[in-house]
Amino acid sequence: MRLLHLGLRGLTEAFPNAVSVNFDALGSGLIAIIGPNGAGKSTLIGSIFAALFRQLPGQRRPLYDFATHPHPEIDLAFGVNGAYFRSLLKLDPKARQMESYLFNSDGTPLTNGKKEPFQELIRKYVGTPEFFLSSIFSSQKRTGNFLSLDRSERKELFIRELLGLDRLRLIAAAAKERAEEAGDIVTGLDGQCKGLREVVDAPIEVPAQGENQLRDVSSRIERLEVQKVTLQKRLLELQSLDANRKPLLVEIETLKQRLLKADAEIAEMKRQTARDETLLAGKKDLGALAERTNALASRIEGLHRQIRETQNQEASNQETQRTIQELNAELKANSTELDHLRVEREELARVPCLGEGPYASCPKIRRAVEAGPKISDLEDRVTTLSLEVKVQQSSLVQIAAPSSQLTRTLQGCERDRAKIEQERLHYEELRAIEARRDERLKTFDHLSQNRREIAEELAGKESAVSAFADLGARMNAVRRETEDANHELISCRAERDRLIAYRAQIKQRQEQKEAARARLAEIEQELGNAKTELEDSNYLARAFGPDEIQLCEIQAAGPEVSSLVNALLEGCFDNKFEIRFRTQRPKADGRGMVDDFDIEVRNKNLDRTCLVDELSGGQFVLVNEAVNLGIAIYNMRQGEGTCYETLFRDETVGALDSANGKEYVRMLRRAMDLGGFHQVIFICHSPLVWELADNIVSVGGGSVKTETGKLPGE
Template sequence: MRPIRLLLEGFLGFTTQGKQKIEVDFTGIGQARLVALAGPNGSGKSTVMDNMHPFRVMPSRWNKPTPAGGSYWDQVVLGDARKEFDFSHDGKTYRQILTFRSTAKTKRAEAYLMVQDEMGDWQPVATPQGVSSDGKTDTYDTVVESILGKPEVFFNTAFSAQSRPPLSEMDAGEVKTLLSAMLGADDLRAKSERASSVAKMLNAALVQVQAKARSVPDDRQRQVEASTAKDRAQTRFDEASRLVVERERGVERATEALSKAQVQASGEEALVTKRKLLSDEISRIGNDRDAQVAAAKNAAQSQIAALDEQIAKAKDDARKAEADKAQANSQIAQIRTFLAGEEKIRQAMEQVAAIDRELERLRARRAELEKAAQAAQHDSASLAQLANKMGSIMADGKAMGQRIEVVRKTSSVMEAVPCIGTDLQSQCPLLEQARKAKADLESMESHRVQLRNSYKDIAAQHSATHKRVEQGSEAVRQSTEAQKALDAETTKRQSAAALAAQAERIDRERQVLEQATARLADSESRLTEAKKSLDTFGLRKTDVLRESSRQIAELQARLQERFDKAQANLNALAQPQAVQAVEQAQRDVSTAKQGLEQAKADKERASTELAAAEKAVTLAQAALAESEKAAKHAEAISLEMSHWTLLSKALGNNGIVALVIDDAGPEISARCNALLESCYGGRFVVRIETQKTNGNGDLRETLEIWVEDAERDSHKPLSLLSGGERVWVNEALVRAMALHVAASSAARYATLFSDESDGALDTERKRQFMRMKHAVLEQGGFEREFFVSQTPELVEMADAVIDISAL
């Protein structure tokens, strides 16, 4: 692959610097072998180099080197963007066109790969399998791969992107995957996977088929059982058929015997007719006898039934008369008991009148006494008042006596004074009080006399009243007694009145007694009547029973005699032998025919069972054939599956892939060591180990890169070298791989690309690094290498320089 021209429009790597579009023409560099892309940081070098190939990958920005590892929509502006890249490969000129149209809401990308025909016109590229570049991204990727191989191989051998992880950072699995991709072993692995999926599909089919095949023993057992059942059914059918034939013969024999007996019987016809007539008569007489006896019994029974009815009625009448009689008797007894007390009732009536009179007297007496008692009550109130009055007059008298005494003493002074009898005596002021006392004494004395008089009056009143009160209390006692007598009389009157009240019932009860007596007489006469009827009907019933039994016995004896006579006549006749033989023969024919029908039915059943058993055998045979076929099929699938499994293993990681990598290991090591030798002298020797001995001494697959440092006499994994050392060995290894790939037929690229892989080298090493680039071009037969470097010395050493900032 050789770049010819690149046009980028609307890519952020340039639009951020104000450039809408850049175009690079690579034809101007002529035959230059090492071409540097130069420019300051951020000038767009990586943007250009990332697009100097036709894969839909910008390797320094994608997270893995395949179209799915990143998106162009993150690298282009909104609106229209475009990439056109012309390149030549294997003598043909191609054009890649990518277009990106987007708005805020929609995105539309198209990708075309065109090839130039002899006339200079562009035609869509098509693969041998018929996939043509039609603008869709997946068809585009397919056609590019058909020309340049897998993108992983290209980006790990011919193209070294700026941010690509060095080999020293990859683990054994990643290096192995990379190697197998480079060596075209991926195809083998894909084939291994396809073989494995075929084996899996076969396995799934095998599971199903084996499920069917597993029933072989059961099916075989079923088939044997069905055959045995069929044999048994056949035996039963044969036996039933034999029995049918045998019984047909039996029917024939019985029919023949019947014919013979019938011929013999024709000679006994007259006897048979007579016997028939007689036996008909016997049965007629028998029937007649039975009918007459039954009629006589019926007649007697209906007579008895009528009598029974009358007896029942008479019993009912007697029962009712008995009940009426009892009721009348009890009523009569009750009334008589009542009437027995008539005298007492009349006495009670008289007693009531006497009591009423006594009551009258007692009430008058009690009124009188009550009045006296009331007066006594009034007097006892007056008595208390009089006693009070007497008390207060006595107290007044006493007080008056004391005052009179005092006044008398005071007035007595008048008698003792010297002026007694003088005028002075009546005028002396010293005697004023004594004079006044003398005057008062008189009136006081008279008042005392008054008091004594009124006391006497009141004492007399008191004494009279006291007497009356004593009389009144006697009246109260008597009044209480009168009340008691009244109460006793009232009680007496109540019971006498209750008895007397019954007087009015007496007449009524007499009438009722009369009626009851009449009813008693009536019921007694009805009872007598009913008993008479009972006796009459009872006797009549006995008569009827006796008479009808006699008549029936007589009738039966008479008819039986006729019957016995006829029977004796029949017995006297000779027995018709041949007729009996015919009857026997007829019975035999009928029995034989029944037996034949039975045998035919058995044969029919056996035939149905046989048909079913035969069908079961056919089905069991079919099922067995099916499962045996499945068993054979399962064997075939197993064999086929083991081939595909083997193929899958052979093509897989531990098969041919491992062998390819095993083979590649020493060759890549040798190429790498030759490059290291030619550039840096013999200090570092690389060894790629593809197998390792484990603890048991067995070999196992691995992939490890070891480096021997002759100067320091050390031996360590690539990852343990210093940063600068790692860059040497890494770059030498990557190029060795590119050389190995170039040497194999898997993929061949004419151009190498490298974006700033020299960063960590010192100046001297950078020069050696440039020498290595030349060596690689030389050894791999490459035409050119485009490289990006920030080191001016290296850029100066390039055969041609493309200044990106000048685009």
């Protein structure tokens, strides 16, 4: 990767507004970035990292947390192995979002702003942030520096990124996979071969008797079919006979039904006649009924007349009685008055005055005097009345029987007449029954005659049917024979089918055997190829595996990186340190070596060796920088993957004294030479140091200025 141009806006307080730096225009060489603390030096080169990996180096917080503008942006142009790319990050601090685009040389966007496709392409063209931080990009925080990693991370990074052993691992894995596939194919083909060989080697017994048996069975089938046809003919004949018999049977059945019906009718007729006879048993001769009726009628008539006459007499008698009563009442009253007058007259006869003289005016005497003439009138009247009573009494009629008695007699006669009427009705009924019984007797005769005829007809038909008595048995016998023939035919046919199938099977097996032989030859060929493939793949998997080429690479890389780092360290920092990448160490029992990864540092002045992690802080910083640069150079030399042409160092060695500062610049130049880098961009604070750079980029007050044309040593 070669840095070309950087545009930046609104990131940290150092750059609230847009700034841009054309690094390409500065040409090849050392570029010192200078400026006061907090001016934005780290931000400047950090945003180059951020333009690729969407984060400031060594910062955990997201990029938009550093925003100082509503729409911050990083716009980075860079080259990779001669190709041009442009990365554009657009931040939205309010929404806490970030869009990242990658364009190619003609401005075509290669991504859609989303994180994943962007990261994928950056990884493909630029590499991983880990490798960036452990080699070409040394951040002020040191996070991610090679020696800031732990041992296993160092080893992994060294092997994966630096030696590109991932590629070898991939080849080995692919070869292993291929070997597994080939193994599966070999197993499959082996199995197939085994199966086919079994088929090829299996003996096929051809039974000599098969054809003869087939012939026998076929001729038996023919015979049976002829027999079956004959039987069927016979059955048809019998069936036609049976067809004649059937209507007779039907007729017989009908006649039997009719006979039963006639019997039932006769029985019913008998029963009804018997019932009529029972009813008729009590029949009397009613010859005198008319005379009795007539006599009764004239009697009733006479009674009606007699009653009328008697009632008239009774009325006239009642009238006479009433007159007699009135006469008697008058008679009684006149007699009483006569008696009274006679008493008063007798009393007058007894008094001395005889009613004359002073006492003549006495009412009583006067009345007695007046009674004299009255008494004779009264005596005449009484005599007349008595006579009249006698006359009346003699005029009373003698009634032999009263009308009420006559009415009762009439009622009795009426009852008799109703009884006679009932008797007459009953008699009429019996007469009707008698007629009906006679009718029934006639029907009975008719039915009996009919029954006799049916019975005769039936006897005739039954004797006709008896001629076909054994027809059913004969038909059954023929049917049984047909059935037997059929069974035998079925079993013969099955036998013939079996023999034919067997013959076909034998033929098929022979064909299969032939096909299997041919297929076996093919598969044996394929198997040979697959076995070769398996061996080759196994060989490749082993060769590219961790024990062979990978191991060689690791072992070869150790000395080469060591010598690069030592070349960088030579002459610097009192020429004290010499390092060694150790990729193997002796086994504890002294027999052979085991894989290992460590960096040993020898202090040449003291002739003492320690592990890199045992150095003092200051020494570690120096060695660390040399190791990181060594790794970057080694990577450049490998000439594979991304060619990293720009190195970034952010105050890597802290406050160096002037002598060491100069040596550091020399080391950077040596690194440039050894690695063939295009530019080294480093941040420093000491004028003694920056004066040694080829170009100066000064940062301050929110802007960036470049000073070109400075020559080393000026």
